Amino acid sequence: MFETKYFDGLKERTYNEALLQIAGGSKAVGVYCAFTPQELIAAAKALPVTLCAGSEEPVGAAEQHLPKNLCPLVKSSYGYALTSTCPYFDLVDFLFADATCDGKKKMFELLNNIKPVNVLHLPQTYQTEESTLIWLKELYKMKSILEQETGNKITAAILNEQIKLFNDYRTAVKELFELNKGDNAVLFGKEICDIIDADGGIFYNLERRSKEIRESANTARERRQDMSFQEKVNNRSRILLTGCPLTNPKVINLIEQGSGMVVAMENCGGLKTVGTLVEINHDPMRALAEYYVKTACPCMTPNPRRFDIIGRIIEEYNIDGVVELTWHACHTYNVEAHSVKKYVREKFNKPYFQIETDYSEGDTEQIRIRIDAFLEILKQEGDRLKI
Ligand code: SF4
Numbered sequence: 143m144f145e146t147k148y149f150d151g152l153k154e155r156t157y158n159e160a161l162l163q164i165a166g167g168s169k170a171v172g173v174y175c176a177f178t179p180q181e182l183i184a185a186a187k188a189l190p191v192t193l194c195a196g197s198e199e200p201v202g203a204a205e206q207h208l209p210k211n212l213c214p215l216v217k218s219s220y221g222y223a224l225t226s227t228c229p230y231f232d233l234v235d236f237l238f239a240d241a242t243c244d245g246k247k248k249m250f251e252l253l254n255n256i257k258p259v260n261v262l263h264l265p266q267t268y269q270t271e272e273s274t275l276i277w278l279k280e281l282y283k284m285k286s287i288l289e290q291e292t293g294n295k296i297t298a299a300i301l302n303e304q305i306k307l308f309n310d311y312r313t314a315v316k317e318l319f320e321l322n323k324g325d326n327a328v329l330f331g332k333e334i335c336d337i338i339d340a341d342g343g344i345f346y347n348l349e350r351r352s353k354e355i356r357e358s359a360n361t362a363r364e365r366r367q368d369m370s371f372q373e374k375v376n377n378r379s380r381i382l383l384t385g386c387p388l389t390n391p392k393v394i395n396l397i398e399q400g401s402g403m404v405v406a407m408e409n410c411g412g413l414k415t416v417g418t419l420v421e422i423n424h425d426p427m428r429a430l431a432e433y434y435v436k437t438a439c440p441c442m443t444p445n446p447r448r449f450d451i452i453g454r455i456i457e458e459y460n461i462d463g464v465v466e467l468t469w470h471a472c473h474t475y476n477v478e479a480h481s482v483k484k485y486v487r488e489k490f491n492k493p494y495f496q497i498e499t500d501y502s503e504g505d506t507e508q509i510r511i512r513i514d515a516f517l518e519i520l521k522q523e524g525d526r527l528k529i
């Protein structure tokens with residue numbers, strides 16, 4: 143697997159630096175979703191901390207308050223807060239939470255009993271001017287809370303500086319993915335996740351973070367000349383992983399322990415959230431609203447942007463098959479899966495496979511068998527095309 147000095151102690155370093163900032167008077171602000179502009183938090187000289195949790199460990203505790211048949215992401219995030227066992231949740235002073243799916247928005251009501259949660263009310267669609275205006279109003283609400291809590295004024299100039307830094311970070315992550323375009327992949331999906339998640343979700347010193355991601359990309363690029371690596375990956379099926387956020391590595395690990403290689407991910411944190419940039423202009427609040435309201439999340443109806451992104455990835459990354467990950471009880475992704483399957487099969491003539499699971503290990507071997515069978519179909523299809 144990918145080894146570079148980039149990973150050495152990076153989580154600890156970022157966490158310790160955050161502690162120093164907090165000791166110096168900075169606020170730490172928690173976020174859960176891709177709709178929240180972290181640029182605004184950073185412009186108020188506060189630390190944005192992403193909190194979506196991926197562990198099974200706190201789920202039992204969460205189930206004392208939440209129904210068992212709820213998405214594991216919601217239960218795990220709430221369980222950590224309830225049991226005070228997440229060092230990142232412990233850092234934050236208050237939170238911004240987007241009213242996306244039903245599970246999340248109702249959980250936020252309970253979470254507010256533990257730490258102050260400011261809910262941002264999303265429109266149901268991103269296709270109208272009215273939607274942008276609704277989100278802009280919410281972002282002004284967020285700006286005023288941040289200014290009040292931190293005592294720091296967010297000017298257009300300061301905000302544009304942060305927009306540039308976050309745009310550069312998105313570009314660095316996109317460049318990392320793009321190493322896998324075409325035929326000769328250089329990074330396993332799990333390695334891409336490791337590089338992106340190496341700071342533990344605290345968006346601090348973004349300039350350095352983007353530089354380090356680019357250094358990792360340079361190291362990975364050298365694999366193009368490494369014949370033994372190329373031999374190792376060339377017979378693998380090139381997979382696009384789409385669906386719910388990749389908060390838990392169970393499914394990506396199973397694909398790559400088999401004969402697949404996840405060369406691209408459309409999920410939140412992947413190409414869905416780094417594919418485009420926020421415009422830099424004289425009205426950065428409006429630019430942020432226009433950009434973030436268009437997040438291709440199935441809580442929006444309809445959600446055509448997700449299909450455009452998936453289609454582009456299939457073509458540009460030379461995808462052999464699409465795997466859709468659905469966390470249990472995630473109704474928005476689960477319902478949209480039918481249309482994604484139809485789109486992938488009918489428009490691109492590519493095999494599609496959906497996995498519904500949670501964070502527990504109980505079904506791991508069963509899922510492994512199903513994934514291996516899917517990968518075998520892809521292999522046979524690949525062999526047939528070679529003839
Ligand atoms: S998929 Fe939607 S609800 Fe889930 S993290 Fe992304 S933006 Fe939030």
Ligand code: SF4
Nearest residue numbers: 213215243386469472
């Ligand atoms: S995975 Fe689905 S149910 Fe879970 S938080 Fe995200 S959108 Fe909601």
